[in-house]
Amino acid sequence: MADISFVRTEMLPEKTPPATSVGLIGWMRENLFSGWFNSILTVVSLGFIYYVLAGVLPWMFQSSWTANSLSQCREAISAAHGEGASGACWAVVRERYLQLIYGFYPDHLYWRPNIAFLLTLAALAPILFSALPRKMLWLAVVAPFAVPWLLWGGSAWLPLSAALGFVLGYGAFRGVSQLNGSLAAIIAGVAAPVLWWMLLAGPFAALVQSILPVGIEPVESRAFGGFMLSITIGVVAIVCSLPIGIVLALGRQSNLLIVRTLCIGFIEFVRGVPLITLLFVASTLLNIFMPPGTNFDIILRVMIMVTLFASAYMAEVIRGGLAALPKGQYEAADSLGLDYWKAQRLIIMPQALKISIPGIVSTFIGVFKDTTLVSIIGLLDPLGLSNAIRADANWNGIVWELYGFIALMFFIFCFSMSRYSMFLERKLQTGHR
Structure with missing residues (x-):
């Protein structure tokens, strides 16, 4: 008797999918030829x-x-x-690639920027990749003082004197915090190193150098150029703009009127002024306001201006992440009895930074590319050097080869930052789409 039931009583054997729906053909049909x-x-x-x-x-x-x-x-x-x-x-790249990388840095000292670059990577690696040993974090403490000394040279006591300022700041913070509130401790912790660096660090380093001379061959800032200059300015601006931006974002949301007003004024002023204007201020006008005889290094001035410029944009990116958090997260921190700083460190800021990762990395990429603007104020970044190379009678008229090489190098750095951003987003992904 035939089975006329509406529900199948036996399983059908598996069949291979149609050839037009799998593999390369299937991908092309779905993504390239899905409709007319x-x-x-x-x-x-x-x-x-x-x-x-x-x-x-x-x-x-x-x-x-x-x-x-x-x-x-x-x-x-x-x-x-x-x-x-x-x-x-491409012969121009073969002949001038060292100049495009190091500028006019003395060729017998190329090992110093090489070591500085490797030390910077080693210092950033344990911060960027949590799987690396935490013992490597001590490199992040050494690098900010060792890298400038390697690049500029001079007395070894000057970076040690600069590091001593942080020790004094920590000691002032701890000492005042036991006597007064946290605000006075913060003010003391900031004022102590600033006064040390402005008034005593230089004479102290000179005194110790006269007693026990230790140092390496100094190199003037005018010898800096090429990608070494761009990387130096870019790394300093990227590393320093993030913490400053976080402080500005928190200050903009502060209940203290003076703090909020200062942060808003700084952010809106810097964001309303082109970077090239700040660079002109750093290169020309800033010396007018300095005491006579003051030698304020031009590269240091540019670093400060680019960092402040990036910090203002970073503050708005962080503020967007803070605004995206639901109010319940703040209430949860209050219900746990956490004070303001612990709540920010343990609950609020980690979530805000996670939300802000795309904007943060986009700001970093923009800052690194904006380092090419320093060629307008006379610093020989890769673009500035390309103009100098084309002024040579042997290479007069060559354009695309130099710009292509420079674009390739910038693409490698920027694409690497973009890939790391995507890696970090996948690693921190907690929800499901």
Whole structure:
């Protein structure tokens, strides 16, 4: 008797999916040819990509690496690929890549910026990747003092004197906190190192140097240039702007009128002024307000201005993360009996920073790219050096090769920061989409 039930009583055998729905064909059908409009866009895009690559790839590979001038490049390319052939003259990169990286830094001292760069990476690694041993964090304490000493050289007692300022600040904070409230302790902890650095650090280092001379060959700031200069300014601005931005964001939400007004005024003023204006202030006008005979290093001035500029934008990014938190998180901190700083450190700020990761990294990338603006005030960053190289009679007229190399280097750094941002977002992801 035939089974005429509406519910199947036996399992059907498994079948392989259609070939058009899996693998490369399935991916193309789903993403590139899912409809008539998507198919047209795919064909047009492929045609545009082919048109660009058909012009760029021959130019890139019909190139010369061994010439000593632009005219020799063109002669070598014509001899190899026929009269009238055009190609890239990568010989300029081969000849000037050290200058594009180190600027006019003495070539026998290249080991110092190399070690400084590796030390910076080693100091940032345990902060960026929690899987690394926590013992490596001591490098993050040493690097801020060792790296400038390696780059600029001079007396070894000057960075030690600068480090002593933090020790004095911590001692003042601890001592005042036992006598008065936390506000007085914070003021003492800030005032003590600032006064030390402004008045006593230099004479103390000079005195100890006269008794026990220890140091390395000094290098003037005018010798700095290329990617070494951009990385130095960018790293300092990136590392310092985040904590300053956090303080400004918290100050903007403070209940203290003076603190809130100062933070709002600083943020709105800096965000309303172009960075190039601040750089001109750092390079020209700032010396007018300094005491006569004061030698305020130009690179240090630029670092301060770029850091303050980045801090104002960072403060708004952090404030956006704070505003995104529900009110219940603040109430939860209050219900646990936590004071303001513990609540911020343990509950509020970790969540706000997690929310703000894309904006924070975007600000970092923008700051690093903005370091090219220092060429306008006379500092020879990679773009400034490219102009100097093209002023040479041998390379006069060469453009795309230099800009292509500089763009590639900036892309590597910026793309690495972007990938780390995505890694951090995946690592801290707690919800499900």
